[in-house]
Amino acid sequence: MSARDRILAKLRAHQAPQPLPTPDLDVHYAPRARHEDTATRLARFKAGIEGFHAEVHLCAADGWIAKLEELCRAKGVGSLIYGARTPAGAALTSTGLAGVALRAWEGQFEELSADLFHRLDAGFTQARGAIAETGTLILWSSAEEPRTLSLVPPVHFALLNARQIHPTFFDALRNERWAAGLPTNALLISGPSKTADIQQTLAYGAHGPKELVVLVINAEEGAAV
Numbered sequence: 001m002s003a004r005d006r007i008l009a010k011l012r013a014h015q016a017p018q019p020l021p022t023p024d025l026d027v028h029y030a031p032r033a034r035h036e037d038t039a040t041r042l043a044r045f046k047a048g049i050e051g052f053h054a055e056v057h058l059c060a061a062d063g064w065i066a067k068l069e070e071l072c073r074a075k076g077v078g079s080l081i082y083g084a085r086t087p088a089g090a091a092l093t094s095t096g097l098a099g100v101a102l103r104a105w106e107g108q109f110e111e112l113s114a115d116l117f118h119r120l121d122a123g124f125t126q127a128r129g130a131i132a133e134t135g136t137l138i139l140w141s142s143a144e145e146p147r148t149l150s151l152v153p154p155v156h157f158a159l160l161n162a163r164q165i166h167p168t169f170f171d172a173l174r175n176e177r178w179a180a181g182l183p184t185n186a187l188l189i190s191g192p193s194k195t196a197d198i199q200q201t202l203a204y205g206a207h208g209p210k211e212l213v214v215l216v217i218n219a220e221e222g223a224a225v
Contacts, residue, residue, distance in 0.1 A: 150209070195207065
């Protein structure tokens with residue numbers, strides 16, 4: 001028997017550990033979510049993601065576009081790419097941003113790559129939800145809002161509904177029924193781009209967005225955060 005055959009035989013003979021039954025997982029994670037209201041989850045999420053150099057701004061549900069316009073002006077953002085065929089994108093198209101050239105995502109990546117990498121200042125996406133325990137945004141890419149919008153432009157603006165912040169990753173998987181189907185890409189984002197490749201020193205903004213800015217709506221219960 002060759003070395004290859006011996007390795008394959010060991011792999012075939014190995015019994016993979018059985019996953020814990022769902023009721024056991026529910027019992028384990030339930031105490032973490034107990035008694036947590038929107039304000040508590042928002043506070044934990046905000047503390048976590050700000051610890052990784054992201055910005056969080058609380059907005060009224062009808063005031064996020066004005067806040068986005070204000071932030072673009074403060075950061076010198078003159079152009080922004082977004083998915084026009086999403087609910088938030090449709091609102092942006094209707095209202096516009098004073099002083100900002102809006103670029104709707106359309107066409108193929110190859111047709112947009114030069115602008116994405118060299119001309120556009122920011123990308124805008126909706127967040128599917130967030131995880132309070134780790135300070136993490138959840139983004140599900142789609143044809144209307146591809147992952148490129150959050151991974152390439154120097155500034156990434158993300159719109160998050162405070163009511164969609166889950167206590168833990170397990171709660172997100174369970175509550176949103178991820179097992180029933182996932183997109184091609186599910187993104188978990190906890191801050192701007194970073195790397196420790198050079199002398200194991202953590203550096204932010206080495207590739208991808210140098211800034212992550214989260215606009216949180218429906219945060220009335222956590223308005224004092």
